[in-house]
Structures are given as C-alpha cells and as structure tokens.
Amino acid sequence: MILHATAQDIPALVALINSAYRGDGAKQGWTTEADLIQGLRTDVEDLTEVFSEPGTTFLKFCDESSGTIIGCVRLQKKDNRLYLGMLTVSPVVQANGIGKQMLRKAEEVAKEQNCRAIFMTVLSVRTELVAWYERHGYQKTGEVLPFSPNPKFEITTQQLEFLVLEKPIA
Numbered sequence: 001m002i003l004h005a006t007a008q009d010i011p012a013l014v015a016l017i018n019s020a021y022r023g024d025g026a027k028q029g030w031t032t033e034a035d036l037i038q039g040l041r042t043d044v045e046d047l048t049e050v051f052s053e054p055g056t057t058f059l060k061f062c063d064e065s066s067g068t069i070i071g072c073v074r075l076q077k078k079d080n081r082l083y084l085g086m087l088t089v090s091p092v093v094q095a096n097g098i099g100k101q102m103l104r105k106a107e108e109v110a111k112e113q114n115c116r117a118i119f120m121t122v123l124s125v126r127t128e129l130v131a132w133y134e135r136h137g138y139q140k141t142g143e144v145l146p147f148s149p150n151p152k153f154e155i156t157t158q159q160l161e162f163l164v165l166e167k168p169i170a
Contacts, residue, residue, distance in 0.1 A: 002105045005058040005072060010047050012069045013060065017041050020088045042086075043153065050074060050086075059105060061089075061098055071098045075109050081166075082110040084120045103136055110169045117169055121145060121162035130163060138165040 005013060021041035042050075051058060053076060061071030070093050074086040084106050089098045110118050122130050124144065134140075140163055147160035 001064060002059055002061050002101065005060040005069075007048070007051060009058075009060055009069060010044055010051065013058070013072050014042055014044055014047050016069055016072060016090060017047075017086060017088050020091055020094075046150070046152075057109060059102065059109075061102060071102055073102045073106060075106055077113050077115065080114070080116045082106065082113060082115040082118045082169075084118050087120075099132075100136070107167075107169060115169055117166050119164060119166040121164055123147065124161050124163045125158075130165070133165050136167070138167045140164070141166050 018041050050056060055077035057075045059073050059075065060069045062068065063070050070090040072086065072088050073084060076083040076085070084103075087099060087102055089096075089102075106118055118138075119141070120133070120138070122133065124130075130140070143164040145162040145164065147156070147162055149156050
C-alpha cells in the first residue's frame with residue numbers, strides 16, 4: 001500500500017534508501033550503485049532537509065502484512081513538472097512490481113498537481129536502469145548534468161554524470 005511518508009518515517013526511509021543504493025546488501029538487488037559510489041546515499045539530516053523543501057511529497061510503500069516500509073519515492077513540483085527521485089525498493093523484494101506501482105502513483109500525483117511531465121536524473125552508466133525507465137515511457141531529453149558527490153559521505157569510483165529523462169503526462 002502506498003501512503004504519504006511523514007517526518008517520523010525518516011529513520012526507516014534512510015535505512016531503506018541506503019540498503020538499496022549502497023553497500024554489500026544493495027548488491028542483492030539490480031538497482032545498486034555500490035560499485036560506482038561508496039559511502040551512504042543519504043542520512044537523517046539530509047533527508048530531513050529534503051522533506052522540508054517546498055513542493056516535496058515523499059511516498060512510502062508499506063508491506064501489507066507487517067507495515068514495514070519496503071519502497072519509497074521523492075516527488076517535487078518544479079514549475080509545471082514533477083521531479084521524481086530516490087525511487088527505492090528494498091533489494092530483497094525488487095522485481096515484484098513495486099517500482100512500477102510507485103511510478104503509477106507518481107503519475108497520479110503529477111496529474112493532481114497539473115504537471116505536464118515527470119522528469120528525473122539517472123546515472124548514465126546505469127544502462128539497465130535507463131532502459132527500465134524507457135520501457136515505462138520515459139525518454140532521454142538529451143540533457144546531461146554533472147554528478148557531484150556529497151562530500152559528507154559519497155566517494156565515486158569513476159567520473160559520473162546524469163542523464164535527464166522525462167515522461168509527458170496527458
């Protein structure tokens with residue numbers, strides 16, 4: 001079930017996001033960045049700041065039986081588009097359709113907020129992830145942005161850049 005996350009959820013969201021993006025545990029799933037970026041993806045302080053940014057909505061996907069948060073996504077209205085970031089599914093339940101459900105919910109939010117499109121940034125070297133988003137209607141815009149690691153806790157193993165992907169909303 002998909003619900004709005006609150007500030008009380010931040011510690012659980014931090015644990016989930018870090019488990020899916022970084023470290024050995026993340027390698028259980030297919031969306032890991034563990035071989036590209038070492039360190040944490042976020043911490044309580046940074047995620048608290050994200051929650052407070054204007055226009056931000058954070059959604060959580062909870063396991064129906066336990067109530068445990070097993071997925072999340074950050075949405076932020078920017079002008080007439082919706083930015084989608086931190087789409088996360090626990091590595092132990094990836095490939096079960098949770099990410100697809102989160103994308104559909106993001107589209108509902110975009111329509112509710114009268115957005116013309118959803119956009120995101122994806123590391124260019126994550127070709128399998130870019131392809132997954134393309135299968136869900138997102139297209140490369142041609143825009144490429146530099147990746148700047150958070151000096152607080154991110155160490156890159158190579159030069160990285162972001163591709164901007166976008167999906168029009170009818």
